[in-house]
Amino acid sequence: MKNNKNIYIETYGCQMNISDSEIVASILTNNGYHYTEDVLLADIIFVNTCSIRENAEDRVRKRLHYFKSLRKKNPGLVIGLLGCMADRTKTALMEEEQLLDLVAGPDSYRHLPQLLEQVGTGRRAIDTILSVDETYADITPVRLDSNGVSAFISIMRGCENYCSYCVVPSTRGQERSRDATTIVRETRDLFEKGYREITLLGQNVNSYSWKDADRIISFPDLLEQVAAVNPLMRIRFATSHPKDISNDLLQTIARNHNLCKAIHLPVQSGSNHMLDLMNRKYTREDYMERIEAIRNIIPGCAISTDIIAGFCDETVEDHRDTLSLMEWVGYDAAYMFKYSERPQTLAADTLADNIPEEVKDGRLREIIDLQQELSLASNKKEIGKTYEILVEGKSKRSDSQYFGRNSQNKVAVFTKTLSGPGEYVMVRITGVTSATLLGEVV
Numbered sequence: 001m002k003n004n005k006n007i008y009i010e011t012y013g014c015q016m017n018i019s020d021s022e023i024v025a026s027i028l029t030n031n032g033y034h035y036t037e038d039v040l041l042a043d044i045i046f047v048n049t050c051s052i053r054e055n056a057e058d059r060v061r062k063r064l065h066y067f068k069s070l071r072k073k074n075p076g077l078v079i080g081l082l083g084c085m086a087d088r089t090k091t092a093l094m095e096e097e098q099l100l101d102l103v104a105g106p107d108s109y110r111h112l113p114q115l116l117e118q119v120g121t122g123r124r125a126i127d128t129i130l131s132v133d134e135t136y137a138d139i140t141p142v143r144l145d146s147n148g149v150s151a152f153i154s155i156m157r158g159c160e161n162y163c164s165y166c167v168v169p170s171t172r173g174q175e176r177s178r179d180a181t182t183i184v185r186e187t188r189d190l191f192e193k194g195y196r197e198i199t200l201l202g203q204n205v206n207s208y209s210w211k212d213a214d215r216i217i218s219f220p221d222l223l224e225q226v227a228a229v230n231p232l233m234r235i236r237f238a239t240s241h242p243k244d245i246s247n248d249l250l251q252t253i254a255r256n257h258n259l260c261k262a263i264h265l266p267v268q269s270g271s272n273h274m275l276d277l278m279n280r281k282y283t284r285e286d287y288m289e290r291i292e293a294i295r296n297i298i299p300g301c302a303i304s305t306d307i308i309a310g311f312c313d314e315t316v317e318d319h320r321d322t323l324s325l326m327e328w329v330g331y332d333a334a335y336m337f338k339y340s341e342r343p344q345t346l347a348a349d350t351l352a353d354n355i356p357e358e359v360k361d362g363r364l365r366e367i368i369d370l371q372q373e374l375s376l377a378s379n380k381k382e383i384g385k386t387y388e389i390l391v392e393g394k395s396k397r398s399d400s401q402y403f404g405r406n407s408q409n410k411v412a413v414f415t416k417t418l419s420g421p422g423e424y425v426m427v428r429i430t431g432v433t434s435a436t437l438l439g440e441v442v
């Protein structure tokens with residue numbers, strides 16, 4: 001079935017999108033296409049897009065204009081848009097700006113070979129219909145841009161939480177879980193290929209639920225099964241929604257050495273007024289109670305978060321509530337954003353995006369500055385401790401050094417040893433920056 005067409009895929013957005021690109025590469029290489037990492041060799045360019053904030057979409061548009069310019073030298077070049085922008089922007093980008101030959105939404109990737117054939121006959125192709133049951137469960141992803149040590153496994157698709165600011169429920173549709181057997185099989189397969197760390201992906205992994213022949217498999221059940229594949233395989237997951245992270249899950253993590261002691265628990269805001277407008281379904285107090293549960297059940301667990309600055313109606317007091325909560329938790333790491341209004345969200349329909357840009361910028365800056373201090377403080381506590389580090393590869397800074405991570409997901413840099421990527425070494429931490437631990441192998 002070989003055809004001599006080269007496909008190139010560029011990915012924007014979250015880990016889920018990276019995982020999706022690997023599914024796309026698998027579907028296409030199984031249909032005779034060849035995957036290339038060099039855009040100039042491509043016959044077909046796919047851009048797997050993200051809609052989460054306006055600047056994410058702007059970046060994609062710019063890239064599409066560049067790709068369009070490549071058609072001057074390569075008139076047959078096919079440009080396709082995948083992912084979360086597909087449905088929202090297909091008319092504008094395909095018809096008005098003539099940037100695209102093909103558009104496929106997140107649940108349409110099985111149809112890509114047919115859609116490409118359609119383009120081959122001179123017709124444009126669009127398929128952005130969302131599915132209620134597509135999970136690509138049977139598809140073995142082609143690992144792209146891989147270090148051969150860590151990989152993503154998608155365990156769910158879609159989201160039905162309808163946080164008022166968020167575009168994901170509209171771009172990715174209904175929540176659905178993937179067959180647990182296929183997740184365990186994929187984990188085993190990765191282990192046999194030498195991988196030693198997987199990250200299970202879903203927008204809200206705590207609501208994972210799969211009905212087996214005789215029982216319902218919950219997320220903690222799934223974690224137990226995946227952890228049992230091999231004690232040398234580390235397991236991470238993202239993302240947990242604070243409203244349903246259970247003690248059962250925390251106890252499961254505490255019980256299993258290879259379930260990593262790092263929890264990403266996006267808080268978004270420390271103010272109850274904001275949390276209510278955001279439709280997050282928990283209060284500041286609920287969140288603090290969950291943090292205490294993590295600290296009690298999993299001592300030494302790292303905690304990271306996502307924060308949005310300048311959401312609708314946010315007052316200085318609301319903003320201070322966010323800063324004070326950050327300090328109270330003492331986050332090890334955070335992803336911090338300025339609110340960006342998205343079409344087809346509850347907030348866009350019912351709330352005013354009324355915080356001036358410069359105020360948003362100022363608040364975000366304060367949040368970032370505080371997190372920088374918290375990350376440094378968190379890292380300083382590591383000096384003198386010894387951690388089991390999974391080696392990932394050579395350090396960017398120096399050929400004579402390796403880097404890897406501890407269970408808490410902190411990056412450590414240390415002098416090369418005989419043990420290489422995919423192996424575990426014990427490293428004593430001797431120095432830190434706000435981003436990295438520096439250490440020596442013991």
Ligand code: SAH
Nearest residue numbers: 165166203239266306307308337338339340
């Ligand atoms: N499902 C995950 C998050 C997915 S999006 C969860 O619920 O945590 C990743 C992060 O992007 C969110 O946690 C939020 O902090 C941020 N985000 C989402 N929509 C946004 C918007 N409209 N403006 C700014 N940041 C946003």
Ligand code: SF4
Nearest residue numbers: 159161162163166168
């Ligand atoms: Fe968006 Fe909320 Fe779903 Fe996360 S849980 S993807 S923030 S709607």
Ligand code: F3S
Nearest residue numbers: 013014050051052084
């Ligand atoms: Fe991910 Fe962006 Fe879509 S964050 S789910 S690719 S909107």
